[in-house]
Amino acid sequence: MPIASSTTTSGRLLALLSLLQVRRDWPGVLLADRLGVSERTVRRDVDRLRELGYLVHAVKGPDGGYRLEAGSEVPPLLFDEEQAVALAVALRIAVGTGAGIEEAAARALVTLRQVLPSRLRRRVDVLEVGTAGGGPQADTEVLLAVSGAIRAREELRFDYRAPGAEDRDGPPRRVQPHHLVSRAGRWYVVGWSSEREDWRSYRADRMTLRTPNGPRFTPREVPGGDVAAFLAARFKGSDTPAWPCRGEVVLGLPVREVAPFAGGDTVEEVEPGRTRLLTGSWSWASLAAQLARFDAEVEVVGPPELRAAFAALSARAARAAGISSSNP
The missing domain is CATH 2.30.30 (SH3 type barrels.)
Structure with a gap:
């Protein structure tokens, strides 16, 4: 079935280039069939791609054909709509990767945005990508050298x-x-x-x-x-994906107030206003402090180590508040 969406030369060139990029060799007759044109038109369009800097080699054989090779210089790049949007999304994400290419990615995104049709530009502009940044950035040459090794x-x-x-x-x-x-x-x-x-x-x-x-x-x-x-x-302080310290508690909160902060932990309603939570952390002290953030009654189901961690946390909190253990 022909895939060319336009009878214009530019539309055919874009479709032809897209086809050449997805497989090694293309018989001329198959390209003509996919594009809905004659083999003579395919030959002319291949010549136009060569004039633009693309290395399209003729393949010898019974059917003849074409092969797209890498060149010594970067030729003008042609993308279909899905490729253009995907590239814009990737560039937005690259700005926050910490790979030392943030400035180049931002400049490339500006260049790409300028040539996008308005309908595609709107799709890209509404995309917001949250990134964790602010820390030291890895040198691009280091990343390339590590990848090579x-x-x-x-x-x-x-x-x-x-x-x-x-x-x-x-x-x-x-x-x-x-x-x-x-x-x-x-x-x-x-x-x-x-x-x-x-x-x-x-x-x-x-x-x-x-x-x-x-x-x-x-x-x-x-x-x-x-x-x-x-x-x-x-990062959890373990050799396995599971947290080294895991405990079970019942919180005096409804499920809707616990679930948004539970991540991938197990959350289950015990009764209205009470929620069972099975969660973990890298230490028992950290787990107790993590559960105390809910600002609700906490019933420790187990294990004993978590109960002991709450007792230690309570004692430290009392000392921090200036409350003596002898006070009522």
Whole structure:
């Protein structure tokens, strides 16, 4: 079925370029059929793409055909409507990734927006992307070098700056990089440390790479097989995605007032105005303080460690308020 949405030359060129981008080789007769034109018109349109800077090679064979290759310069880019909107969305998100490309992404978004039809510009303008920013940004060259080492399976050698320190912390480090992950506006390198015989994660903005890279290595599978879950677990102080400290309580609040703050935790109505909550944190003290934020009666179902954490929190709160344990 023909896909060309316009009989104009520009419309055909856009449709032709879109087709050439989605597969390696295109027989000329199949392109003509998809575009709803003659093979002679396809040949003329291919010549026009070449004049614009696209390297479209003729493929020899019984059917003949065409192949789009990468060129030495960036030619004028043509996008269909869905591609243009997707690119605009990606650029908006890139502004807050912490990858050191924020300014370039913002400039590219302005350039793209200027040439969008008004109906597409409105779709892009109403999009609001929340990002966590304000922290140090990773150097783009570091991210590219780390990505290259991951693909080449080469050990990284680097200096690492500890939080709050101006200079590197300790001797150079070595790690077998397996993943480069973006989390909350920062980039992390997840890899295997042969020296510590354990998995480690490092903030990319604190890394100063050394050259050359170390020896090649055989890739390992991150524990659990999911790098995002693994990194989230490390932030929780555990080797598994589950919180190391989990407890169950009944809050003196209706479900509607608890659910918006529960994230992925288990929330269940016990009776009107009382809600069961199963949640976790990285320590019992943190879990008790987290539950106290609800400003409601809390009935601890278990475990005993959570009940003890509430007792300790209560004692500290009393001392902070200047209330002696001997006072009534």
